[in-house]
Structure formats: structure tokens, C-alpha cells
Amino acid sequence: MRTILKLGKQEHRFIDRISELSGENVYSCYQCGRCSAGCPMAFEMDILPNQLIRLVQLGEEEALIASKTLFICASCFTCQSRCPKGINIANVAEAIRYLAEPKGKDHFGPDEVPAELADELP
Amino acid sequence: MKLHYYPGCTLKEKTTNLDESTYAAMKMLGYELVEPENWTCCGAEFPLNEEKIVGLAAPARILRQVEMEGGDKVVTACAFCFNVLKQTHIALLNDPLKQKRINAYLKDDIRIDPVTKERTTDFPEYRGDVQVLHLLEFIQKEIGYEKVRSLIRRDLGNLRAAPYYGCRLLRPKGETGIDEPDDPSIFEEFLESIGIGVVDFPFKQECCGSYLSVSLPDAASEVSYRILRSAKLNGADMVVLSCPLCYYNLDRRQDRIREKFLEFTGMPVLFFTQILAWALGVEAEILGLDQHFFDPRPVLGITDKAEVAS
CATH class of the missing domain: 3.40.50.11810 (Rossmann fold)
Known part of the structure; x- marks a missing residue:
């Protein structure tokens, strides 16, 4: 049996918006997995960096916004330095966070930093 | 020899050991470090989002100040400040539209002296001529x-x-x-x-x-x-x-x-x-x-x- 993937208007709008915000061409990813292999925080993630890009390609906005990965990415750019297609995944994650914020999904505010850490934290 | 040096907030508040050792080491190497007048925080993180362009204004303002003081380069010891200033410099250099938009902010700057209350306006645009160097690079190259x-x-x-x-x-x-x-x-x-x-x-x-x-x-x-x-x-x-x-x-x-x-x-x-x-x-x-x-x-x-x- 054949499975046909067909993206609707909403999915296309989401992908276009991610491209605008991040400045990245998410379609160029061919799932080699080098990003996830090098990611120092992958052990904490529910969606790996390559899976994050695949979900963007499929327009899976809800699954992306629900993922823990968004706030585990430390923006270290190791994935960007390894990507053979030059995709900056940290920028894509930031674009998703930006879209998640108005939907009530935020993670950590400056007011939540424990006082004993705030004195020393750069 | 005088050299423009951007310390950044953390070096004045929390890791003063990095700032003080930079001054001490550079003095031994024959350099007098000059901080750009009225410098502010660089923003700490370069905006990853193409639409948050206002995040480039603070670092661009620091670079413009160096330019106004006749400097052609600025060194940093903090890796974060280096990254923000350098990425801002590159972003403005490669994107004339971004440069125009940021300069629209910078031109409208008003500075009020906290003591004399004197107002300064009519600031120039940032031309993009300041080279951003990390101190490790400066030691290697210069x-x-x-x-x-x-x-x-x-x-x-x-x-x-x-x-x-x-x-x-x-x-x-x-x-x-x-x-x-x-x-x-x-x-x-x-x-x-x-x-x-x-x-x-x-x-x-x-x-x-x-x-x-x-x-x-x-x-x-x-x-x-x-x-x-x-x-x-x-x-x-x-x-x-x-x-x-x-x-x-x-x-x-x-x-x-x-x-x-x-x-x-x-x-x-x-x-x-x-x-x-x-x-x-x-x-x-x-x-x-x-x-x-x-x-x-x-x-x-x-x-x-x-x-x-x-």
C-alpha cells in the first residue's frame, strides 16, 4: 500500500514562517544525522535535532511546540558547524520557540533564577 | 600603544579577574587599553531570530563609538561579547538593508550627561569599519x-x-x-x-x-x-x-x-x-x-x- 504525504495550507504556512524567522532553508535537509550525532545535549532530548528538522518539513507544528527539545538546545551551534547543507538548527529551534510563546509555551524567565545563583551567574 | 578594548558587563561585575588580568597582561605587552566611552551591554546573545533586529542596535552602537573615537579595531576578552560584536559586524557588512535599519535607530540616539544634563544628538551612522578581534586573535595576528x-x-x-x-x-x-x-x-x-x-x-x-x-x-x-x-x-x-x-x-x-x-x-x-x-x-x-x-x-x-x- 502506498502512503502519500500531502501538506495542507496550514502546514505550508508554518514551514514558510519558520524559514522567514530562522533564515534557513529547511527543505535542504536530507536526514544524514550528523547534527544529532554531535549534539552535546542529545541525551536529554525527546526529539533529536534531525527529527526536529524532519517535523518542520512535515509541518508538524503541534508536536514541535510540545517537545522538550526546544528548551534543551543550548544554542552551541555544534550541529550548524557539522551540517553538510549549512542549516543552522539553533536558529530553527529559536523560530519554533518564537511561535510557541504566544501559545502559552515558555520555559524559564529571569525571575525564576534562584537568588543564590543570580549573584554569580554571568 | 593605545588599543580599544570592550570589557562587557560581566567582567566589571562578576568575573573581575578576567578584566583585571587582561589589563595587567596587556600592560606588560606594551598596550594601554582604552574602553569606548559610555559603553553598554552588548546584549549577551546575538539574536537568532531574523525579525528581532533591534538586538543588533546595542552592539552596533558600541562599534560606532569606537569608530567615532577614531579606532579601526576593538578587542574583547569575553567570548560572548566577542561573538555578539563580531556577528553584528558581519551581519551589517553583508546586509545593506539591515545596516540601514540599524542606522535608523542609531541616528536618533540622544545622550544626556548624568552630571551636566547636557544633551547630545546628531549621532553619525555606523559605517562598518571596525574590526572585531578576540584577544587570542590579536596576540596571534598583531x-x-x-x-x-x-x-x-x-x-x-x-x-x-x-x-x-x-x-x-x-x-x-x-x-x-x-x-x-x-x-x-x-x-x-x-x-x-x-x-x-x-x-x-x-x-x-x-x-x-x-x-x-x-x-x-x-x-x-x-x-x-x-x-x-x-x-x-x-x-x-x-x-x-x-x-x-x-x-x-x-x-x-x-x-x-x-x-x-x-x-x-x-x-x-x-x-x-x-x-x-x-x-x-x-x-x-x-x-x-x-x-x-x-x-x-x-x-x-x-x-x-x-x-x-x-
Whole structure:
């Protein structure tokens, strides 16, 4: 049996918006997995960096916004330095966070930093 | 020789040891550091979002100030500030529209002197002529390792240092980094020039956990410990770095790492300017070595008695 993937208007709008915000061409990813292999925080993630890009390609906005990965990415750019297609995944994650914020999904505010850490934290 | 130097907020507030050792080391190398007048925070993080363009205004304003003071380059010792200023410089250089939009903010600046209440307006645009250099780059390109070598006053040949790059000196890959992101050598060359043994270790460009040390402390401890353990296993007496956040995670949070990993006995973590200043013969008292969680003085052979330059 054949499975046909067909993206609707909403999915296309989401992908276009991610491209605008991040400045990245998410379609160029061919799932080699080098990003996830090098990611120092992958052990904490529910969606790996390559899976994050695949979900963007499929327009899976809800699954992306629900993922823990968004706030585990430390923006270290190791994935960007390894990507053979030059995709900056940290920028894509930031674009998703930006879209998640108005939907009530935020993670950590400056007011939540424990006082004993705030004195020393750069 | 005068040189524009942008310290950044953290160096004046929380890691004064990085700022003070930079001043001390550069004085020994023959440079008088000049801070751009009325400098502000650089923003700490370059905006990853194409639409948050206002985040470029603060760093561009700092670069314009250097330009107004007749400078053609600015050096930084903080890896984060370096990254923000350099990325801003590149973004404005490569994108005329961005430059135009940022200059629209900068032209409307009003400065009110806090004492005289004098108002200054009519600021010029940023032309994009300021070169942003990290101090490691400046030492490599402008001072030269030969000169550094000739000024060394203390022999550190019996010590082994692990250079830790972290993220912000090398990435994003492209024009930003001070060296190749996956095979850097500038830090090693610098350490060789000051006569200290160099340890190569596989975690030298791995992320320290960044601000996850606040939101996910356990995960951050784990990645920080990986780095320290790897340096230790490869025979390092100390880890040397340039980033205040890496310093926070790798030194100040060693209490948490020790709670989680009982076999960890601690590791001195120093800023590259501290070890440089020490090698150049600067007295220990002005290097802020007492601010560290893990006291680096014993490994440097500093006792309570004032150390005399050899």
C-alpha cells in the first residue's frame, strides 16, 4: 500500500514562517544525522535535532511546540558547524520557540533564577 | 600603544579577574587599553531570530563609538561579547538593508550627561569599519608569538594546561570563529608561546551546558564534568578558557559536580589572561586568583608569601 504525504495550507504556512524567522532553508535537509550525532545535549532530548528538522518539513507544528527539545538546545551551534547543507538548527529551534510563546509555551524567565545563583551567574 | 578594548558587563561585575588580568597582561605587552566611552551591554546573545533586529542596535552602537573615537579595531576578552560584536559586524557588512535599519535607530540616539544634563544628538551612522578581534586573535595576528615569548618572566614548563574553546570562540561556523570549529589550534599556539605544556583533549570545543545550569542543573553538571574529566584524564593540571559562562559552569559550579560525581577531586580553571599575566611576571595579588571555587594558587606554586618573579 502506498502512503502519500500531502501538506495542507496550514502546514505550508508554518514551514514558510519558520524559514522567514530562522533564515534557513529547511527543505535542504536530507536526514544524514550528523547534527544529532554531535549534539552535546542529545541525551536529554525527546526529539533529536534531525527529527526536529524532519517535523518542520512535515509541518508538524503541534508536536514541535510540545517537545522538550526546544528548551534543551543550548544554542552551541555544534550541529550548524557539522551540517553538510549549512542549516543552522539553533536558529530553527529559536523560530519554533518564537511561535510557541504566544501559545502559552515558555520555559524559564529571569525571575525564576534562584537568588543564590543570580549573584554569580554571568 | 593605545588599543580599544570592550570589557562587557560581566567582567566589571562578576568575573573581575578576567578584566583585571587582561589589563595587567596587556600592560606588560606594551598596550594601554582604552574602553569606548559610555559603553553598554552588548546584549549577551546575538539574536537568532531574523525579525528581532533591534538586538543588533546595542552592539552596533558600541562599534560606532569606537569608530567615532577614531579606532579601526576593538578587542574583547569575553567570548560572548566577542561573538555578539563580531556577528553584528558581519551581519551589517553583508546586509545593506539591515545596516540601514540599524542606522535608523542609531541616528536618533540622544545622550544626556548624568552630571551636566547636557544633551547630545546628531549621532553619525555606523559605517562598518571596525574590526572585531578576540584577544587570542590579536596576540596571534598583531603582537606575534615571538614577542610574547621574549617577554616571559616565569617558567611554567612543568605545568600542563588544557585549552578549552567552548562554543562562542568558534561557532557559528563561517566568518565568526577565531579558528576552524572542528580542528582549532590558536589556543594551543598561544599556550605554547607562554611556555606552558599543552594538553590536547577531545572535549575542547564541546558545549559546557551554557544557561542550562539554571534550568536543567543536572544535565549541565553532566556535560561540564565530561569536559573536566577528559582534561584530567589527558594529564592536564588546569583548564584554561576565555568565557565567563564556561568559567561559571566549570569552576564555580564544581560544588554541584562533586555532589553528583563523587570520584571528581576538582580541577583548577583559569582565564587565559590570568595565565598569560602570570607568565609575564605580574604579581599574583592582582589576578583575582582568590575568586575561584577551586583555588588555582597551589598548582601555580603560589604560597601566602609574596611571590617573586624568577
